[in-house]
Amino acid sequence: MKILISHSSQNADYGGALVKLLTGIGIDHDSIIFTSDTSYGIPVGENIFDWLKERITEKPFVIYLLSPQYYSSVACLNEMGAAWIVENQHAMIFTPGFDLKSDYFLNGAIDPREIGFFLNDEDRVTQFIESLRGPFKVTDNQVLIGNKRREFMQDIARLFSVSSVNNPRKKTTETITAGTSHKEDAIPPTVSPASTEPDNQARKVKKTPVERYFQDLADDKLKDGEVMVIYYAAETAQYKLGVGWRTNEEVGRIRKWEELNDLGDTLSKDYETVISRLEIRNLTEVSETTSYGNPRQVMLSKEMQDELMDLPDDFYSRCDKIAKLAAEKKNSLDSDEIPF
Structure with a gap:
């Protein structure tokens, strides 16, 4: 054969x-x-x-x-x-x-x-x-x-x-949070005939976890680690992340990636907290457990995986800002060292 x-x-x-x-x-x-x-x-x-x-x-x-x-x-x-x-x-x-x-x-x-x-x-x-x-x-x-x-x-x-x-990145955060390919295509709010109050005239549409994530990115509400973990997943094509007893193994890979790209230690130093925050945001799901039923690997939600191929420009701008601050911090610490 x-x-x-x-x-x-x-x-x-x-x-x-x-x-x-x-x-x-x-x-x-x-x-x-x-x-x-x-x-x-x-x-x-x-x-x-x-x-x-x-x-x-x-x-x-x-x-x-x-x-x-x-x-x-x-x-x-x-x-x-x-x-x-x-x-x-x-x-x-x-x-x-x-x-x-x-x-x-x-x-x-x-x-x-x-x-x-x-x-x-x-x-x-x-x-x-x-x-x-x-x-x-x-x-x-x-x-x-x-x-x-x-x-x-x-x-x-x-x-x-x-x-x-x-592949040029053409999306913006506004297009993602609108849930459409173009902002102008977004469905207009529905007016409620039962109310004349200005705040109740538009029926609020509940955002998906990914839409909330990118809205928080636009509003500068995300922690640096929450941004860098998605950057890590996108750049390494790694949708599954080690947790539990596999945490140290995953952190080791992240450190190598950070060193290779001169990104500081924003993600590796706070990895477990970042994973917990993604879980709270409903952006991960357990993909593998131990024989005792304890999680040892989580996977980014399918919705988030779909976005990794075409992340918005302001996402990368935030990543560049985080990396720049990390480099400045490192240079500052190096200059403060006392020679022997």
Whole structure:
């Protein structure tokens, strides 16, 4: 059996990282079909459509690398339909930030109720590797698997960060808190006929937790740590955060990220308090527990995850301000040191 990575050419970098992971854990080079790399793609002189059609009829294990670009490609959708008809074994893998509630996903050929996973979900990636042991030869060296998985997560985080930089951030906080793509599209307040009081003329619409978060950002009501934890999640593509006995491990990763980006220690020094505040704001949910039922990992709400790909400009302005103050504080402390 071969592995066919069905993907959009615009997501070739993500697919390449996946190929690197698969070969790194022992899967044979010749077992992988990845058309964005000539060494894994269509032989010279072959008709692309006939060759792919023949490979699909051989019933390979299909990895659907799903993204908005995938669903906007006629060729990708044809490939999906062809593979689905012959009832291949398959796995759905989503690029970071993919919208699971999108119409194109919910109405596609693949059943949206099936279990898929995001490229930056380390636990699911681990399960996926183990699931390949049946039809494919995967190394038994757990240390090697751990190293390759770690490299893969780093590659995905880097690619996600680069794609975020290359896509201009067009949102503003006002558009997010309005719950629409343009401020002028917001639904006007409903006038209550039962009251003539000015304060009661508009019916208040209850904001979602994410809308409240960005409204508090606009009103300068957020603690610095509450801002930096979302910045950390967005820049590292890390939606899951360690808590409980995993707190020290997560703080260690945060410190490395802070040092690498010269951000001070705003988040790492107050991490547990920040997580508690996110919980109070209903921006997290427990995603993993210990055998005793104690939380050891929380995940940002799906609503917040959806915003990480396109955070507003004033969010980044606040992050820059926090980083600048942290640097000034550090320089001040360094200048106050008494030489020996």
